[in-house]
Amino acid sequence: MEIGRLGEFGLIDRLVKLLEIKDPSVVVGFGDDCSAVSVDGKLLLFTGDIQLEGRHFIKKLTPPEDLGWKLVSVNVSDVVACGGKPEWGFISVGFPPELGLDYVEGIYRGINKASRHYRMSVIGGNTTSSDSIILDLFLTGTTRRFIPRSGATDGQIVVLSGYTGLARAGLELLMMEKKEYQGFEKRLIDAFLKPVARLDLSEKLSRYASSAIDISDGLAGDTGHLAESSGVKIVFDKEKLPVNEDLLTYCRKAGKNVYDYMLYGGEDYQILFSVDRDNLRYFPECFPVGSIEKGTGLFLKDGGREVPIRPEGFTHI
Numbered sequence: 374m375e376i377g378r379l380g381e382f383g384l385i386d387r388l389v390k391l392l393e394i395k396d397p398s399v400v401v402g403f404g405d406d407c408s409a410v411s412v413d414g415k416l417l418l419f420t421g422d423i424q425l426e427g428r429h430f431i432k433k434l435t436p437p438e439d440l441g442w443k444l445v446s447v448n449v450s451d452v453v454a455c456g457g458k459p460e461w462g463f464i465s466v467g468f469p470p471e472l473g474l475d476y477v478e479g480i481y482r483g484i485n486k487a488s489r490h491y492r493m494s495v496i497g498g499n500t501t502s503s504d505s506i507i508l509d510l511f512l513t514g515t516t517r518r519f520i521p522r523s524g525a526t527d528g529q530i531v532v533l534s535g536y537t538g539l540a541r542a543g544l545e546l547l548m549m550e551k552k553e554y555q556g557f558e559k560r561l562i563d564a565f566l567k568p569v570a571r572l573d574l575s576e577k578l579s580r581y582a583s584s585a586i587d588i589s590d591g592l593a594g595d596t597g598h599l600a601e602s603s604g605v606k607i608v609f610d611k612e613k614l615p616v617n618e619d620l621l622t623y624c625r626k627a628g629k630n631v632y633d634y635m636l637y638g639g640e641d642y643q644i645l646f647s648v649d650r651d652n653l654r655y656f657p658e659c660f661p662v663g664s665i666e667k668g669t670g671l672f673l674k675d676g677g678r679e680v681p682i683r684p685e686g687f688t689h690i
Contacts, residue, residue, distance in 0.1 A: 401519045404602075406451040406587050409519045418514035420451040426506040434547050437476045439566040440508070441483025447589060448512040449491050449570035450642040454587040456579030457516035458572065462488070462495040464510050467503025480508070491572055517579050524584035525603035525647040529665040532656055534571050534644040536617040537592045538634030539564035542624070557619040568642040577655050578646060585646035591639040597671050597684020599645065606668030609682070611675045615660045637685065 376384050394400055401409040407420040424444050426432055449459045464484070468477060488495055495510075525531070543565030546558050554562065578585055584603055588595040600607045614635060624631040647665055648656070663674070672679040 402455060402521055405521050405523075406454040406585075407457065407514070409455065409516070416457075416516050416519055418452055418455055418457045418516055418519075419511075420448055420514070421509065421511040422447045422451065423510075424506075424508040431548075432506065434550070435566065437479025438483035438486065441480040441485075442487045442567055443483075444480075444508050444510050445484055445487035445491065445493075445495075446568050446570045446642060448510050449487075449493070449572060450568075450587045450589060450644070452512060452514040453571050453575045453578070454520070454585045454644050454646075455514075455516060456518055456520035456575060456582065456585070457514035458575050459491050459493040459512055459514045462493060462510055462512045464495055464498035464508070465500075466498065466509070467501045467505075467507035469504060469506070470502055472506070491570065516575075520578055520582050520585045520646070522584055522586050522599045522602035523604075524582075525599060525605050525607075525665045526583060527605065527665055527667045528650075529583060529647040530650055530653055530661050531596075531607055531609075531645065531647050531663045531665055532653070533588075533592075533615065533660045533662045534574055534646075535641070535659070536615050536620070537588065537636075537641040537643060538620050538631065538638040539617055540568065540640035541565075541634050541638030542620055544640070546623070557622050560619050561623060565640060568640070570642050571644055574644060574656075574659075578644070581648050581652040581655050582646040583648065585644055587642065588645050589640060589642050591637050591685070592641070592645070593636040593671065593682050594639075594685050596645055599647075600669070600671055600684070603647075603665075604669070606666040606670055606672065607663060608666060608672045608674050608679060609663040611673055613660065613662045615662075636682065 379387065399411045407418040409416045409418050424430055424440065430440060452459045484495060539561050543561040546554065547562050547565065584599055586595050586599045596607055616631060620634060621631050624634060653661060671682045671684050673682050
């Protein structure tokens with residue numbers, strides 16, 4: 374069978390069955406944004422993410438420093454989603470031999486800038502020749518309490534850490550290759566090229582969240598994963614979904630549906646999480662966008678109706 378017919382998560386399910394864990398009692402979160410291992414009473418987080426030329430970025434449209442920044446940020450976002458803080462990174466890279474040294478050094482300047490921002494370090498790696506640029510960062514972190522995708526329960530509130538849909542609009546604008554961009558267009562492009570992981574929420578998530586997920590593959594798709602893992606129904610309130618003014622301006626000018634971008638856009642490195650109602654006060658900078666209920670599936674409450682939402686997002690296979 375061709376792996377494309379299985380899809381990303383079908384392939385993952387098949388592959389993990391071939392792996393044996395030598396001591397399952399110390400492993401937490403297998404299948405979440407990170408996995409964790411308990412070592413001497415401490416929880417160590419492990420995650421990895423890749424940037425592949427032609428799949429995740431277009432070289433001629435991507436400044437090298439932004440590429441390095443993004444490589445680090447996408448990994449940090451996974452650590453944050455599990456209530457952790459990043460610590461040490463290890464990077465494997467593949468470069469075409471004809472690639473200019475300036476571009477490679479620019480990538481590493483971006484990596485270093487992001488590492489300083491997130492208070493972590495990249496401490497080693499591996500290099501090889503490749504037909505295209507491959508950047509693969511393995512990242513470790515620590516947490517006082519692991520936050521899984523499977524902890525949402527009936528009666529809780531579902532909370533979104535920030536705006537969604539901006540990155541999709543930014544990518545579309547970038548691909549237009551316009552000679553000049555307006556202010557709101559530049560901000561949307563920056564949202565795609567220079568995402569900032571929500572490390573500021575890590576400590577509070579580890580204390581108060583019962584479940585969480587990085588929504589970089591799209592709000593609807595990743596929320597669907599959280600709902601399935603927790604065995605619950607999630608209902609978004611359309612009136613509470615935060616609409617970014619720059620995105621709204623772009624969609625109006627382009628004749629697009631802003632909610633399609635917000636639900637299915639992807640590349641927005643925000644966190645969706647669930648908390649008890651009493652703990653909402655600890656997240657004043659975030660947006661309560663819906664509720665956790667008994668049942669299954671993902672729905673959008675629009676007026677007095679609940680409309681099913683397709684739990685679809687970006688897939689890597």
